[in-house]
Structure formats: structure tokens, C-alpha cells
Amino acid sequence: MTNTNQTPRLEVRDLEVKYGNITALHGISFTVAEGEIVTLIGANGAGKTTTLHSITRLPPPEAPKVSAGDILINGKSILKTPAHDVVRNLHCALAPEGRHIFGNLTVTENLTLATFSRPKTDDCNKDYDHVFELFPRLAERRNQRSESLSGGEQQMLSVGRALMSGCTFLMLDEPSMGLAPLLMYDMFRALKKLNQDGMTILLIEQNAKLALDFAHRGYLLETGEIILSGNASELLKNPEIHKAYLG
């Protein structure tokens, strides 16, 4: 799957990130190739969300500050690129931790909001169809206020909204969080389908087994450092990962 001769879709290079005086990431490096599914696994507070927020250029006041290293998309540094351009011009979108959907808007309205950054010439109609095909539960509830969706359905909406931005690189922050097994299965089946159709995916997860079963490659993050990396199938067999994360 990985073509090492190609410029990676994402390259994080010796990235050091701080919140005030606290260093959250201590010089981490990883890559995601075009068409790949890569997972970053780690326990609470390891720095997973911080990594995603650094890539998506989350604006202040919550923004982590990059104090060393670089983040490259398609071989170009994005450290000076504003968040909206990462979405609009580089086609990278985030389905964030905690979903952050607008509860007083309907499912369709939430999806529509994500299309505002797209060029006027884009035909978004097929993208609504695509989202509703991937997540039939959302199709049935398209006119329902989002606050009345179940947690799992809100998670689907969060992913659907990211897709409506027209992204070709999808970042997901713990999409399995709070999902019952059946909904989790639906979610990961949909993500697999997206990848088979060409979507590049960076998946952040605490659920190591789920993530490594799904991804091509993985990295283990521990207190702001990457301590292990490799093919997902190899990591699944790694005794350290077994002991700490797979019980």
C-alpha cells in the first residue's frame, strides 16, 4: 500500500508542541502516505488530540504552540497556513473528539454548514447522497434536530460533516468513543469503504485493538513521545502493546 517513493500526504517531523510552559509533544515524527490508514494510539493524555490540533491549525486560545519541528502536507510546510486553508485548499478535515455538532440544527443543516468553505462551482448534492449512503441512520433522521440523535448517531454526523468539506484526507479523533458494538461496527465499515474509495485516513484511538485491526500502520504515543511504530499486524503481536493496551 505504501509507496515510499511518493511524497507523503502528511509528514510530521520532530514536532515539539507546548501549552504555555508545558511540553505536550517531545519531537514526534510520523508519516501518512496517500491512500493509507495510519493510526496513532495511546492512553489518556498521551498527546493524541494535541497532534491533530497542531495539524488542523486550531486557532487560539486553545491552540497548541509548535515550538520546534515541522508539519508538511504534500511536501510543503503548513505551519503558516490558517485552519480554513488546510480544509479548503489542502482538503484535510477533522472529525473532532467530542463531536462538536450544532445541536439546535438538523442533521442536514449541520452537513450544509461544512460546505460553506467550498468553491461555489462544487456540486455538493452527490456528497449528501454519499454521506446518507454511508450512514443510512442519518438519512432516516435528516430533518431531526441533532441534539436528539444518539451519541453514536452524532458521531456519524461528525464524520459526515467532515466529508461534506470535500476532503480527501480525513482525520478522526476517537470515533469509537461511546459507541455500542453494533454502531462501532457500522462506523468502521463505513470508514473502510471510504478508504477503499481512495480516502487517506489518520485515526486517533485509545481502543488499540480496534485501531490496529483497521489500520495499515500504527504508532504508539506515550506521554508525548512515539515509542513504537510498524505495520498494524506486527504491532498487534507486540508484547509491549499486548501488556499495556490489549490486556
Ligand SMILES: Nc1ncnc2c1ncn2[C@@H]1O[C@H](COP(=O)(O)OP(=O)(O)OP(=O)(O)O)[C@@H](O)[C@H]1O
Ligand atoms: N488547552 C490545553 N492547555 C493546557 N494543557 C493542555 C491543553 N490541552 C491538552 N493539554 C495537555 O496536553 C497533554 C496531552 O493532551 P491531549 O488532549 O493531546 O491527550 P490525548 O492523548 O488526546 O488524551 P485523551 O485520550 O484523554 O483524549 C495532557 O497532559 C493535557 O493535560
Ligand SMILES: [Mg+2]
Ligand atoms: Mg484526546
